[in-house]
Amino acid sequence: MNRDFKFDSRKWALLATFAFAIAAAAFPPLPHHTLFGQVRDEMGNPLVVSNAFVIFEPVTGAPIEAAVVPNLQPGIEYEIPTPLDAGLTPDLYKRNAQRPGASFRLRVRVGSTTYLPIEMTGNLVHLGLPAKSTRLDLTVGIDQDNDGIPDAWERAIQTALGLASPIHPGDLAPNGMTYYANYIAGTYPFDPNDGFNLAIVGYNNGAPQIDFTAIRGRAYTLFGSSDMVAWTPLEFKIPADGPSAQLRSTYQASELRHLRLEVAQSPEPPFRFFKMKVQ
Numbered sequence: 001m002n003r004d005f006k007f008d009s010r011k012w013a014l015l016a017t018f019a020f021a022i023a024a025a026a027f028p029p030l031p032h033h034t035l036f037g038q039v040r041d042e043m044g045n046p047l048v049v050s051n052a053f054v055i056f057e058p059v060t061g062a063p064i065e066a067a068v069v070p071n072l073q074p075g076i077e078y079e080i081p082t083p084l085d086a087g088l089t090p091d092l093y094k095r096n097a098q099r100p101g102a103s104f105r106l107r108v109r110v111g112s113t114t115y116l117p118i119e120m121t122g123n124l125v126h127l128g129l130p131a132k133s134t135r136l137d138l139t140v141g142i143d144q145d146n147d148g149i150p151d152a153w154e155r156a157i158q159t160a161l162g163l164a165s166p167i168h169p170g171d172l173a174p175n176g177m178t179y180y181a182n183y184i185a186g187t188y189p190f191d192p193n194d195g196f197n198l199a200i201v202g203y204n205n206g207a208p209q210i211d212f213t214a215i216r217g218r219a220y221t222l223f224g225s226s227d228m229v230a231w232t233p234l235e236f237k238i239p240a241d242g243p244s245a246q247l248r249s250t251y252q253a254s255e256l257r258h259l260r261l262e263v264a265q266s267p268e269p270p271f272r273f274f275k276m277k278v279q
Helices: 151-159 179-185
Strands: 005-008 013-017 029-037 052-058 063-068 079-085 103-110 113-115 119-121 132-134 137-139 199-204 207-215 219-223 257-263 272-277
Touching: 052 079, 063 079, 103 132, 151 179, 207 272, 219 257
Parallel strands: 029 132
Antiparallel strands: 005 013, 013 103, 029 079, 052 063, 052 103, 103 113, 119 137, 199 207, 207 257, 219 272
16 A cells, blocks of 8 residues: 655645555445544643534545544544545546545534644554544644644743743653653643653452543553563453443543552463553
């Protein structure tokens, strides 16, 4: 598969290209390709408004709109099934079908204002493949220095830290995390005690119990390792939910909350190291 991911800094326009091999016997309709992900505002918070939409705009054909739905799935707020045309006939089989090799643009409309996302990140390995899906997380706002973090968030942190020079995403903040990691996690980089922290606080019949602070709107996925080389996603339950606590693979935070997880399995050799993915 060939793929091209283009960024036009003059217009903050993001383009991506579908390109894939098509079997000779294919009919004009191909199985849909699904785009999905999360949308963040200029302060890094997942959108929780009820009047936001992600708009898929192909170069040719009709646009497709999908509502931004808070907690659609853990860490996911929009989903767009994209019709694909095999390109074997002059006409599209459907008005909003995407031709092989054609570019598209994603926009975000909040109320009456339409934004060109300043960032579109994700794994592009399967982009454009029939019956596959691609996660594309979007950020709305203004990013004049094109570093992936909205200017409003950078200015707020600069002011809080009393810095004369701009901050950079990869630099370490006073809490030991990079500024970009703080932006994603929703933590305060100017507070040395406010970095994201996992703590093993005990065991219940051999099952590790892990504490951390969950922040509203974020989704958390836990991984374990015995050697810090190979990492395995883990299921867990929340003891505070009581005897009916169910196993989860991801936790979606609806509020700021100190949370304790209990890992569901204790493999051999047992996991001694844990990390968490925040989205």
